[in-house]
Amino acid sequence: MSLTLRPMTEGDWSDWIAVDEEAFGAPIPPHREERFKENTEFERSLGAYDGDLLVGATAVFSFTMTVPGGPIPVGGVTAVGVLPSHRRRGVLTALMTRQLADLHERGEAVAALYASEAVIYGRFGYGRAADTMTFDIPRSGGAFVPHAPADPSLRLRIVRPAEAREVFEKVFDAALGSRPGLYARTPARWDGVLGDHEADQGGAGPLRAVVAEDDGGPRGYALFRIKADWTGNNLPDGELRLKEVFGLDPAAYALLWRHLLDRDLVSRIKAWNRPADDPLIHLLADARQLNAGWLDDLWVRVVDVERALPARRYSAPVDVVIEVEDAVCPWNARRWRLSADVSGARCTPVDDAADLVLPVSVLGAAYLGGRPLAALQAAGVVREARAGAVRELSAAMAWDPAPCAGLIF
Ligand SMILES: CC(=O)SCCNC(=O)CCNC(=O)[C@H](O)C(C)(C)COP(=O)(O)OP(=O)(O)OC[C@H]1O[C@@H](n2cnc3c(N)ncnc32)[C@H](O)[C@@H]1OP(=O)(O)O
Structure with a gap:
């Protein structure tokens, strides 16, 4: 097989959809296809052709994503699929290698993605940068601490989601800078968040919304669905499925959760995509009631070490020489001196002896501030050449609050 790679055009759309449907083994409902098309930047797509046949595809969304210290441009990698007839023959490897080179050439220092399977992207230098929690809370376990x-x-205020979009946008935009991983939403992306086709509902009825506000305006909102049900004994057995909740201050956040945990005729509250440090953990009198599960959220790739490391802020002063191993992006594979304090950072190529050695995937994992390097050292993934260097860099890269994008792209 000899592969040709090129960006796809609108004319390739039906072939692209066919590859994705075959790769994911599921039809894409027409309204989702339309939304995906609206979000697609064709010039940032990449198709792999075996002769005339499209056998693999991927694309990049141009995101503005919050990282420690503020927003930066981030390439949101998406829609990766390879025709099952052509899998395990290097198609993804070719697409990833070219995509990373394109990102580098464009000057985008960081890429991020949601992985369908956690084993796929580490080999391409992505690191698990953010975690997410799932909650499954019995309504009886929703009591708060005193x-x-x-x-x-x-x-x-109960609102119809379609009529309160401006309120949600106002709250979300105010929350955006507060948590690494959150990314700015375009109108098309808001269409997706508020999408309420039957296929979006998953059998749980229409999207519902509640806003927390005072005389000064909105201070938070929650979006959710309720799957109404009854037991054989005619007892209420509804399930509330949370889509997202944002509170701009602790009281608004607590009030929204009180509402979610106390809807009549609901016996369980299920939430996905919650950050690992969700304040709810500390609001519940009995956090065991969360029945929490732990998953990977964003995977981050440092595409360009020299630009990416100074683009974020640091929690503590640090001055270390990092030897980066990177077989896929050779421009990163060398020693770099990172000198940072709380006001800013510099990253310069050096020939000095390394204080620590790490694969680029570790830098990606630590980039959003939620993955302590010290833990990766304990796992044997980071090697320390100067005693104390890992602890210094770990403390500098750590950031509050924990990263979480919360919305799969
Ligand atoms: C950001 C997103 O869009 S996530 C969505 C990813 N897409 C999907 O999950 C759809 C279904 N899967 C697929 O389309 C394909 O199987 C892909 C894209 C995951 C992999 O494509 P392929 O062309 O088969 O990958 P490629 O041949 O380049 O494999 C490279 C290496 O990764 C390994 N690999 C690839 N996919 C997987 C996987 N799902 N599980 C385990 N190993 C994998 C291969 O074994 C190979 O290892 P090797 O170098 O040791 O031989």
Whole structure:
């Protein structure tokens, strides 16, 4: 097989969809296909052709994503698929290698993705940068700690999601800079968040929304669905499925969760994509009731070490020489001196002796501030050449709050 790689055009759309449907083994409902097309930047897509046949594809969304210290441009890698007839013959490897070179040439220092399977992307230098929790809370377990915040000026308002979009946008935009991993939403992306076709509902009825506000305006919102049900004994057995909740302050956040945990006729509250440090963990009187599960959220690839490391802020001063191993992006594979304090950072190529040695995937894992390098050292993935260097870099790269994109792209 001899492969040719090129960006796809609108004319390739039906072939692209056919490859993705075959690769994922599932039809893409027409309204999702339309949304995907609206979000697609064709010039940032990449198709792999065996002769005239499209056998693999991927694309990049141009995101503005929050990293420690503020927003930066990030390439959001998506829609990776290889025809089952052509799998395990290097098609993905060719696509990833070319895509990373394109990102580098474009000057985008960082890429991020959601992985369908966690084993796929480490070999291409992506590191598991953010974790996400799933919660499955019985309504009976929703009691709060006695000192949970309450603000009498706050009130709740039930709204129709389609009519309150501006409210959600206002709250989301105010929350955007607060958590690494969150990315700015275009109108087309909001269409997706608020999409309410039957296929979006998953059998759980229409999207519902509640806003927390005071006389000054909105301070938070929650989007969710309720799958109403009854037991054989005619007892209420509904399930509330949370899509997202944002509170701009602790009292608004607590009030929204009080509402979610206390809807009549609901016996369980299920939430996905929650950050690993979700304040709910500390609001519940009995956090065992979360029945929490732990998954990978964003995978991050440092495409260009020299640009990426100074693009974020650091929690503590650090001055270390890092030897980066990177077989896929050879421009990164060398020693770099990172000198940073809380006001800014510099990263310069050096020939000095290394203080620590790590694969580029580790830099990606630590980039958003949620993966302690010290833990990766304990796992044997980071090698320390100067005593204390890992602890210094680990403390500098750590960031609060924990990263989480929360919305799969
Ligand atoms: C960001 C996103 O879009 S996530 C979505 C990813 N896509 C999917 O999950 C759709 C279904 N799967 C597929 O389309 C394909 O199997 C892909 C894209 C995952 C892999 O494509 P391939 O062309 O088969 O990958 P390629 O042949 O380049 O494999 C490279 C290496 O990765 C390994 N690999 C690739 N996919 C997997 C996997 N799912 N599980 C385990 N190993 C894998 C291969 O074994 C190979 O290892 P080797 O170098 O030791 O031989």
